[in-house]
Amino acid sequence: MTVCESADRPGGAMRTEELTLPGFHHDTFSAVYPSAAASPVFARMPLAEHGLQWTHPRACMAHPLDAGDAVVLYRDVRSTAETLERQRPGDGTRWIEFADPYLRHFDALRDTTLAPFPPARGALRLLLAAGPGASCDLLRLVGGSSVGLAQRLFEGEGSRAWLYGSAMHGDAPLRSAGSGLAAVYLQLLGHAVGWPSPRGGAECLTDALVSYLISLGGEIRTGARVEHITSRGGRVRGVCLAAGQEIAAGVVVADVMPHALVRMTGDALSAWYRRALGRYLYGPATLKVDWALKTAIPWLNSEVARAGTVHIGGSEHEMLTSPRSAFVLLGQQSIADPSRAPSGRHTAWAYTRLTEPSDASPRMVERLEAQVERFAPGFRDAILARHVLRPGDLQARNANLVGGDVGGGSTTLRQVVFRPLPKLSPYSTPLRGLFMGSAATFPGAAVHGVPGDAAARAALRQR
Numbered sequence: 232m233t234v235c236e237s238a239d240r241p242g243g244a245m246r247t248e249e250l251t252l253p254g255f256h257h258d259t260f261s262a263v264y265p266s267a268a269a270s271p272v273f274a275r276m277p278l279a280e281h282g283l284q285w286t287h288p289r290a291c292m293a294h295p296l297d298a299g300d301a302v303v304l305y306r307d308v309r310s311t312a313e314t315l316e317r318q319r320p321g322d323g324t325r326w327i328e329f330a331d332p333y334l335r336h337f338d339a340l341r342d343t344t345l346a347p348f349p350p351a352r353g354a355l356r357l358l359l360a361a362g363p364g365a366s367c368d369l370l371r372l373v374g375g376s377s378v379g380l381a382q383r384l385f386e387g388e389g390s391r392a393w394l395y396g397s398a399m400h401g402d403a404p405l406r407s408a409g410s411g412l413a414a415v416y417l418q419l420l421g422h423a424v425g426w427p428s429p430r431g432g433a434e435c436l437t438d439a440l441v442s443y444l445i446s447l448g449g450e451i452r453t454g455a456r457v458e459h460i461t462s463r464g465g466r467v468r469g470v471c472l473a474a475g476q477e478i479a480a481g482v483v484v485a486d487v488m489p490h491a492l493v494r495m496t497g498d499a500l501s502a503w504y505r506r507a508l509g510r511y512l513y514g515p516a517t518l519k520v521d522w523a524l525k526t527a528i529p530w531l532n533s534e535v536a537r538a539g540t541v542h543i544g545g546s547e548h549e550m551l552t553s554p555r556s557a558f559v560l561l562g563q564q565s566i567a568d569p570s571r572a573p574s575g576r577h578t579a580w581a582y583t584r585l586t587e588p589s590d591a592s593p594r595m596v597e598r599l600e601a602q603v604e605r606f607a608p609g610f611r612d613a614i615l616a617r618h619v620l621r622p623g624d625l626q627a628r629n630a631n632l633v634g635g636d637v638g639g640g641s642t643t644l645r646q647v648v649f650r651p652l653p654k655l656s657p658y659s660t661p662l663r664g665l666f667m668g669s670a671a672t673f674p675g676a677a678v679h680g681v682p683g684d685a686a687a688r689a690a691l692r693q694r
Contacts, residue, residue, distance in 0.1 A: 232449040233478065235470065237456035237630065241441055243486070244629055244637075245678060247432030250618040251523035254573040257580060257618070258433040259521075260629065260637070262562045263540055264678050265291075265420040267436065268427050269341055272680035276443055283439035284430040288539030288567040291421035294393040295606040296546065299531040302393035303538060304421045308334070311422070314534070318387025325384050329368070330419060336360040337423045344416060347685035348650075348657050348673035372412040374644070378551070380411035388547040394418070395550045396542030399558045401642030402514040402584065405551060409644030426540055428564045432571065436678070460485070460665060462499040467664030482694070484668040484686045488513075488631050488639070489651045492660075492667060501661045507652040511671065514642065515555065516622035516635035518591045519582040520599060523615040527577050528563060530607045539564060543581075543602050555584045556595065559602045576615075588635060591621040631669065639670025650675055658686040659693065666690050 234241070244260035251257065267273055268285065292304040303314045308330055312323030333340050339360050342353025357369065372380065377398040381391035395405055398414035420426070429435040441451060456473040460483055469479040485492055489508035493500065500508075530536045543559040544550045550558070561581040565571040571578045583599055585591060596619055604610045620628075622635025631639060640646060650657060651671045658666050668686030670676040 232444075232447075233480075234444070234449065234451045235455040235457050235472065235478070236451060236453045237473075238453065238628075240453055241451050242434055242437035243631065245433045245437045247434035250521045251578075251616040255523040255576065255578050255616075256432050256571045257521040257578055258428075258562075258564070259620075260433070260625070260632070261678055262433055262564060262580065263426050263428055264433075264436070265417065265424055265426045266345065266677035266679040268424040269420055270345055270679040270681065271341065272345075272684045276440075278436075278439040278443060281439040281442035281446070283436060285425075285427040286430045286564075286568045287425045287427045288564075289537035290534060291426035291538065292396070292540040292542060293532070293535040293538035294389070294396050294542045294544070295530065295532055295535050296389050296392070300389060301532040301535050302389050303534045304393070304418055304426075306422055306425050308422050315385070315387070315390050315393070318389035319385065322385045322387050322390040326390075329384055329415075330422060332361040333357075333419050334422055337419070340419065341423075344674060345679050345681055346674070347681065347688070349655070350674075372415060374408050375411040376407055377405045377410040377414045380415065381547075392544060392547045392550050393542075395547070396544055396558070399542070399544065399550075399555075400560065401638060402555075403641075403643050403647075407643065409647060413642065413647075428539065428568065430568055430570065457485075457495060459497070460495045460499070460662075462496070462662055462665075465663055467662060480664075482664050482666070482690045484666045484683060484690060486631070486669045486683065487667075488633055488669060488671050489667075490633070491630065496662060496665070499662050504652075504661050511651045512641040512643070512646055513633045514636040514638045514640060515584040515586070516588040516591070517582050517625060517632075517637045518585055518595055518599070518622070518635075519580065519620040519625070520596055521580045521618045521620075522578065523572070523617075524577040524579055524613045525615050526575075526613045527566060528579060528603070528607045528613065529609045532606075535606070536566065539567060543606060545605075554586065556586065556590065556598075557583075557602070559583050559599055561603065577613075582637070585622065585635070588622040591635075637676075639676040642675065647675060648673070656689055658682070658689045663693070664690075 246259040295301045305311045316323035339357035397417040398410045403410040457470045459471040461468040489511040541561040563579045565577040625632040625635045657672045666686040668683035672682040
């Protein structure tokens, strides 16, 4: 098996670099991996034997509110419920009652959300195991909105805002169908497996995967950008690299976005399939900032200082009425992993989604930092250096981040289910021997290995 990687080293969107100052190790793209910790694909790999160590912050996620209040997601459900109870008595109890059936049958939930398409077996197991009440909730979740779910579960505005923050990881509007499932799934992952990061940085997960591949006899070629996938008689024949070299291959699993697959294959793909891929929707652009800090972020609420991930969006009213760019997703991995920075120093990063790529101006960086400062007075004084990645920068570093979309395509309900198009096997293509294994296929974005694993299994069945 040969892996052709266009970049100068493997990893795609799992990379760690000294973006700001020497000794400050920043995760350039992805940083927090609940889906990797839950992944049945990675569970089959001895990655710990190849150097992977997970670090867990004391809290998975926190949502700070005004007046120094906060709602926090802990791995422990009851500790989480205590923070919800502070918003409104009864909110914590309702969360425990809601989450308990899914956590007791988490294997079935995982086999539904982290499985190849169609995930019928896991869904049926979950419906049968969870009981009538939870089954009805699950069916309502699939087509329901975050707003509808929050209003059913919680009376406290802070509790609802806490739920909305996880839905904001995607681009589906909070009032849209399917956004409720996205929100609650991340919270349940926090209880079941945590929101961990690799010790030493995201690239340590890459290193473990590469080491395991090589131990199996695989080969990785870096700086090997595929220009064209060659075919003959309706079958894959090989790949042509940008350097002019051709590699013979009877099977190709392409970890690319739909438009790139069309470009690489030309007329070898049938016209209907090319048209269908051309309708694939990408998500909003992203602005990302990394900071080297002389101290930890001085949050008003001490529980926020324990969380590896922080959702900054303010109150429920703000979350529902402010533009998407007002929401900031922040990571502070150095609080649980001191190896990320020199002694006593810290790293942090944050990103926000933009309405237009042109919105990525210096003023937007100032607004982002002002949102952090609002809940952590003195934050700006702690900044030693910053590094900014605009949408064009993200795509230039990784071609799969189209227009700065870090989700591998829109997460609206239709496209979450049917990625990249309605098809019983979204991994196979009309060209025999060619398969898609990117985040553009079900179950979509996040680091879990399911699309590549599903594509490889589809290839084995075809052969």
